[in-house]
Amino acid sequence: MNDVFDVAVIGGGPAGMMAAGRAAELDARVILLEKNPEPGKKLMMTGGGRCNILNAEFDMHKLTAKYGKKGKSLYSVFSQFGPEATWIFFESLGLKLKVEPENRAFPVSDSTEDVRRVLTEFMSKGKVTLVTGNRVRGLKHADGMITKIVQDAGSIQAKNIILATGGKSRPETGSTGDGFKWMREIGIEVGEPEAALVPVSIRNTWVKDVSGISLKDVKLTAWQGKIKHESQSGKMLFTHYGLSGPLVLNMSRNIGSLLKTGDVTLSLDLFPKLDLGALDKKIVEVFERGKNKMIKNSVGELVQPRLGLVILQLAGIIPETPLHHLTRENRLAFGSFLKDLPMKVSGLLGADQAIVTGGGVDLKEVDFKTMRSKKFQNLFLAGDILDFDRPSGGFSLQICWSTGYVAGSGAAGPG
Ligand SMILES: Cc1cc2nc3c(=O)[nH]c(=O)nc-3n(C[C@H](O)[C@H](O)[C@H](O)COP(=O)(O)OP(=O)(O)OC[C@H]3O[C@@H](n4cnc5c(N)ncnc54)[C@H](O)[C@@H]3O)c2cc1C
Structure with a gap:
């Protein structure tokens, strides 16, 4: 030419x-x-x-x-x-x-x-x-x-x-x-x-059980030891390796910087608009309505059922527990995981998986x-x-x- x-x-x-x-x-x-x-x-x-x-x-x-x-x-x-x-x-x-x-x-x-x-x-x-x-x-x-x-x-x-x-x-x-x-x-x-905008991989094996679940209006906070770093709200997605979606992509660069100096834990708040007290009230209402059911059949009114089962497990609650047998401690433990679901970051996916570099x-x-x-x-x-x-x-x-x-x-x- x-x-x-x-x-x-x-x-x-x-x-x-x-x-x-x-x-x-x-x-x-x-x-x-x-x-x-x-x-x-x-x-x-x-x-x-x-x-x-x-x-x-x-x-x-x-x-x-x-x-x-x-x-x-x-x-x-x-x-x-x-x-x-x-x-x-x-x-x-x-x-x-x-x-x-x-x-x-x-x-x-x-x-x-x-x-x-x-x-x-x-x-x-x-x-x-x-x-x-x-x-x-x-x-x-x-x-x-x-x-x-x-x-x-x-x-x-x-x-x-x-x-x-x-x-x-x-x-x-x-x-x-x-x-x-x-x-x-x-x-x-x-x-x-x-x-720069890259998915995050998570060490906790339970994430695989919730792969494909997408969440709107949730809040994610990055922690290093006892120090609280960035907090952002938005949409996120569980994948088979960890987390993706706009909220996670947007935090990924800072998570990457933090990982250079130590371990990072992400805390997921599924109800950022409610404080623990208000959330407990909501849980009480839901559990009241279904008091003759097993808890595993009621959690779906609060979170996606698969995620609900994972949270029950983390809170040490047997999914088949009838709601009228659920102790107050159990209920509060369940609520606190809904507000603070911790996930250990194992790393960022490579540049090859990034949205942009x-x-x-x-x-x-x-x-x-x-x-x-x-x-x-x-x-x-x-x-x-x-x-x-x-x-x-x-x-x-x-x-x-x-x-x-x-x-x-x-x-x-x-x-
Ligand atoms: C999965 C995914 C989803 C995304 N979604 C969005 C979105 O919804 N909204 C948004 O704003 N951004 C999104 N992005 C980012 C967006 O795609 C990029 O910012 C955009 O494509 C960059 O455009 P570009 O033209 O600069 O480069 P590219 O799209 O990378 O294009 C560069 C081109 O140059 C060609 N090229 C490279 N080297 C040579 C060579 N030696 N000779 C000849 N040709 C060559 C390549 O083949 C390629 O076609 C997404 C990215 C990914 C990966």
Whole structure:
């Protein structure tokens, strides 16, 4: 391929597709290079196949605060193309969106495939040349410019290059950290990638018995010895190895830091809105109603029955105990486990299981007005390759849409 393109985008994830489509919309001649047979392999996994496409937090201060200290770098990109503009963009492509709790936005069709389809159409409309099944091997440079993209099928030249090769989580999707390696080779600073939003494995064997149970509005507190650390509320899921779900993913980075200095215990509060006294009252009411039943047949009114059985066991109560024989001590023990169910953390699942990886290209390397590299005039960066912290809830894809759009505009511009 000996053509010279205006813009070459490396990586066909959400950031790369947005960047390519946007540059083409501005009349640039664009080529997108993707090593998988199809673009958007990781995108297809998002939101459990429903794609939590963005977080409908339209207040700029609240939004950037979600990204922690590094969020201030996003002011410029979000003011050019923030969640509201993203919403309008997708709806203008015919993808209707809806908002669910915690401002999580999804396609009305609940289909990630639809997201990929409209992005592919957006690129086709701008006549983006899409080359799939073709791995980029590296970049050549001279005098502060990227001069060549070396790939399996010969080399390519482009006036501007957008790097959107993603992070290092879920390498089976194509995100193998190639971009990190190339950036280091050309002297761009890259923080060591580490798992950021990652499930937690639990030592207590009973978690296997409750695998698949998901809980809403519960509170989790991390303890190290007698010291109480972070506490957060939200949704979580028991899995065969431990815990997942937004609440756990969002706490995982801090849990990981704590694990470096010692053991960590998580305490689960299943009734965060009730204190122990109020909860006991509720338990008394439920047990009163079913006084002729065995306790195992009544716990389901308070918690999921499988979890109830585990708690009975932990509280030392025989599940077949008739409720009218239950002692006050037994009842209080049961209630206290509902408020404080302790779980010993055995570790975090590896970076390969993470939703996103922390680390990546150091933000000081980038001019956020255009997403241009400060060291290489014709290099632009977008998406997970950048070192942002973010919670779960659509905030990762928002970085892809915003930085992709701005990089596409910058790379198509007069330069
Ligand atoms: C299970 C799961 C669920 C998620 N759910 C959500 C969600 O609901 N909402 C949300 O906001 N975020 C979610 N995320 C995070 C989100 O998927 C990522 O933030 C996003 O995909 C990053 O996009 P990207 O374009 O930067 O990189 P990627 O999606 O990683 O794409 C990078 C692309 O570059 C290609 N590439 C890499 N190296 C080369 C090379 N050498 N040559 C050619 N091509 C190359 C890869 O094949 C890949 O297609 C989820 C992540 C996972 C793993």
